[in-house]
Amino acid sequence: MRVQTVSRAQILQDLGLRCQSLAANDNRGFRQEFEELEEVGKDLPARVGDSGVNREKNRYPYILPYDHCRVRLSVQNGQPHTDYINANFVPGGESERDFICTQGPLHNTVADFWRMVWEQNVRIVVMVTALRQKDQVMCDKYWPLDRGTVHHGLIQVTTVTRKQGPDYFITTINLRQRACPTDRIITHYHYPVWPDRGIPKDVSSLVAFTELVRQELEAPPRLGPAVVHCSAGVGRSGTFVTALWLMQLCARGIPPDIRAAVEDLRLHRMWMVQNLEQYLLVHQCLLHWLRGGGASARRPQAQGATSNINPHGSTGRGGHTGRRHNQQQPQQQQQQRRRQAAPGGRQQNAVQQILQPGQLLRRLLSSSRRFNPESDAL
Numbered sequence: 001m002r003v004q005t006v007s008r009a010q011i012l013q014d015l016g017l018r019c020q021s022l023a024a025n026d027n028r029g030f031r032q033e034f035e036e037l038e039e040v041g042k043d044l045p046a047r048v049g050d051s052g053v054n055r056e057k058n059r060y061p062y063i064l065p066y067d068h069c070r071v072r073l074s075v076q077n078g079q080p081h082t083d084y085i086n087a088n089f090v091p092g093g094e095s096e097r098d099f100i101c102t103q104g105p106l107h108n109t110v111a112d113f114w115r116m117v118w119e120q121n122v123r124i125v126v127m128v129t130a131l132r133q134k135d136q137v138m139c140d141k142y143w144p145l146d147r148g149t150v151h152h153g154l155i156q157v158t159t160v161t162r163k164q165g166p167d168y169f170i171t172t173i174n175l176r177q178r179a180c181p182t183d184r185i186i187t188h189y190h191y192p193v194w195p196d197r198g199i200p201k202d203v204s205s206l207v208a209f210t211e212l213v214r215q216e217l218e219a220p221p222r223l224g225p226a227v228v229h230c231s232a233g234v235g236r237s238g239t240f241v242t243a244l245w246l247m248q249l250c251a252r253g254i255p256p257d258i259r260a261a262v263e264d265l266r267l268h269r270m271w272m273v274q275n276l277e278q279y280l281l282v283h284q285c286l287l288h289w290l291r292g293g294g295a296s297a298r299r300p301q302a303q304g305a306t307s308n309i310n311p312h313g314s315t316g317r318g319g320h321t322g323r324r325h326n327q328q329q330p331q332q333q334q335q336q337r338r339r340q341a342a343p344g345g346r347q348q349n350a351v352q353q354i355l356q357p358g359q360l361l362r363r364l365l366s367s368s369r370r371f372n373p374e375s376d377a378l
Contacts, residue, residue, distance in 0.1 A: 006253055027280070030280055037266060044270075057085070059086070063103070069088050069090075071089060071100055085112045086102060087100050091265065092248065098225055099226050100120065101227075103231065104232075114157060115155060120224045121224030122186065123224060125186060125189070126226060127192075128191045129230040144158070147159050155178075166208075167192075167209070170299065172188075196230070206243075213226075232271075234270060235273065239274075242258065242282045243289075246258065246286055247285075247289055258286070
């Protein structure tokens with residue numbers, strides 16, 4: 001399919017006009033769009049996650065993975081329930097399986113989490129939550145914060161380096177499976193200053209972090225889906241994936257359709273982009289990024305980068321005292337991204353046929369062609 005592209009300046013102008021229109025009358029347009037998304041996906045079954053044998057593996061009993069696109073682990077010792085993890089494949093710029101959105105691992109699911117990372121050939125993990133928020137555990141610690149090795153089931157997890165940016169951490173993790181002679185390198189991006197059910201205090205901070213991840217995804221090879229998680233794996237995770245996905249499209253000159261993207265995500269995992277505040281945040285992030293925000297995002301060095309972020313919880317803006325460094329990434333890497341087709345062999349059930357695997361970009365384009373900022377005035 002040949003896609004007609006437009007300039008970044010035109011995308012910014014059109015999106016700015018649209019946001020201005022939707023924001024009129026106390027965000028009336030935004031509220032109407034978000035309310036129209038309320039029922040999307042609610043009729044899709046999530047029976048496996050709700051079964052008695054799997055309930056203890058869910059961090060929240062009311063947030064379950066849809067059956068039609070849940071991530072299936074390999075069955076262990078002939079026990080069928082061992083294939084379950086609270087995670088869904090969700091779409092991105094290439095296929096329905098560009099991302100895996102999942103809950104923050106529980107103490108009893110950490111081994112399953114790393115097994116999923118290994119089996120799905122994941123190389124990038126994005127964590128957009130603190131380990132704790134006030135007195136509540138948001139996510140169990142599933143990797144060594146400092147250099148060291150831990151074992152979870154059959155997977156050996158070793159923290160090699162940990163780089164500290166203004167309000168994020170980038171950790172290089174070495175994975176090894178017992179009886180497997182090869183190692184794998186995982187890049188773990190941690191953004192701990194995003195509160196549960198809320199938004200970060202500084203939009204530019206989130207945009208800079210998202211741009212770092214986008215640059216990593218654009219660099220070949222991308223061998224498997226990227227894992228994104230917060231605590232429940234729906235609100236902050238959905239917001240991050242929506243912003244990142246549409247930034248990828250904008251970078252190609254394709255106008256974003258935020259409502260259509262959220263609708264697609266909600267057909268793959270419930271409650272993606274959980275509230276109006278997060279829905280507004282996606283628009284704010286795209287506008288900021290299109291104006292050049294995040295363009296100077298640089299990967300910090302392992303040594304010498306300082307800030308006072310606490311990975312266990314949020315901090316004040318004092319974390320912005322950290323230094324930024326030039327990113328060591330050849331330009332040609334961003335020009336040679338190896339496109340990955342959706343994994344074959346999937347069962348084409350009725351729900352998947354309705355979702356039209358591989359046609360997500362076409363659906364977003366068809367809806368964006370109907371976009372006319374002047375017609376959206378309320």
